[in-house]
Amino acid sequence: MLVPGVEPAQWPRARALAGGAITLRFAAGIHPRHAGSIEALEAHVARARVHAIGELGWDRAAPFDDALVDAQLALARAAALPVILHVVGAHGHALERLRRHPPLAGVVHAFSGSAELVREYVRRGLAISIGPSVLGAGARRVHAAARAVPDEALLVETDAPDGIAEPADVARVVAQVAHLRGREPSAIAALTHANAARLFG
Ligand SMILES: [Zn+2]
Structure with a gap:
């Protein structure tokens, strides 16, 4: 089971779930409806074992932050990790932005x-x-x-x-x-x- 922490306070909290009968994997990202800095995410990924970057993406309920998405996609590429994309009411925009990146x-x-x-x-x-x-x-x-x-x-x-x-x-x-x-x-x-x-x- 994959458990994403979608903003900085959740990144360590997700890990506290570990230790039960089910194998858990963790992801960390900055969700479009939450705030967080890319520097903090980079630091977390450097020291904690995560299996994916995300959730990240675009949601019509919040202003689109293409720069923050681009930075998270670049981090995923550099760390050779998959991404969890959250796309709600923004598929056209998401596909247009994803075309600017190498396949991931x-x-x-x-x-x-x-x-x-x-x-x-x-x-x-x-x-x-x-x-x-x-x-x-x-x-x-x-x-x-x-x-x-x-x-x-x-x-x-x-x-x-x-x-x-x-x-x-x-x-x-x-x-x-x-x-x-x-x-x-x-x-x-x-x-x-x-x-x-x-x-x-
Ligand atoms: Zn989501």
């Missing part, structure tokens, strides 16, 4: 865009993570997106605490994605586990 490994998390956008991100080498919004009976766009992700680019999540209540609920997301793709839940669980292990180490 990572995931667009809690994906809320269309099937066509899935193809755009996957073409850039990014994985797509399906979250709890896929559970909505009327979530036709997310259902179409969940069907459009190629096997090798598919991940799942709860987006907790913003999504559903707790990490164990990921089983409900797996069941729904399996239903939409006409597969067994165990097959989707195995596939997404292998993809996560490959992407995040």
Whole structure:
């Protein structure tokens, strides 16, 4: 399970979760709705073992900070780490900005865009993570997106605490994605586990 700290106070707090029965991996980043300095993030990444940079990205609820995103993408590249992209209501802008960077490994998390956008991100080498919004009976766009992700680019999540209540609920997301793709839940669980292990180490 990958746990991102999305602002400086959370970076060390995420680590306090370690030690249970589940193997945890940690990410650190500056989320578009939070504040933080790139220097502090660089210092954290230099001393703490993280497996990804993020969440980072663009959210229509906050002013876009392209310079901060660019700096985090550069840090990820320098540290040879994948990224967790948070993109809400900003896919056109995100794709336009990502085109300025060399291809990078990572995931667009809690994906809320269309099937066509899935193809755009996957073409850039990014994985797509399906979250709890896929559970909505009327979530036709997310259902179409969940069907459009190629096997090798598919991940799942709860987006907790913003999504559903707790990490164990990921089983409900797996069941729904399996239903939409006409597969067994165990097959989707195995596939997404292998993809996560490959992407995040
Ligand atoms: Zn997010």
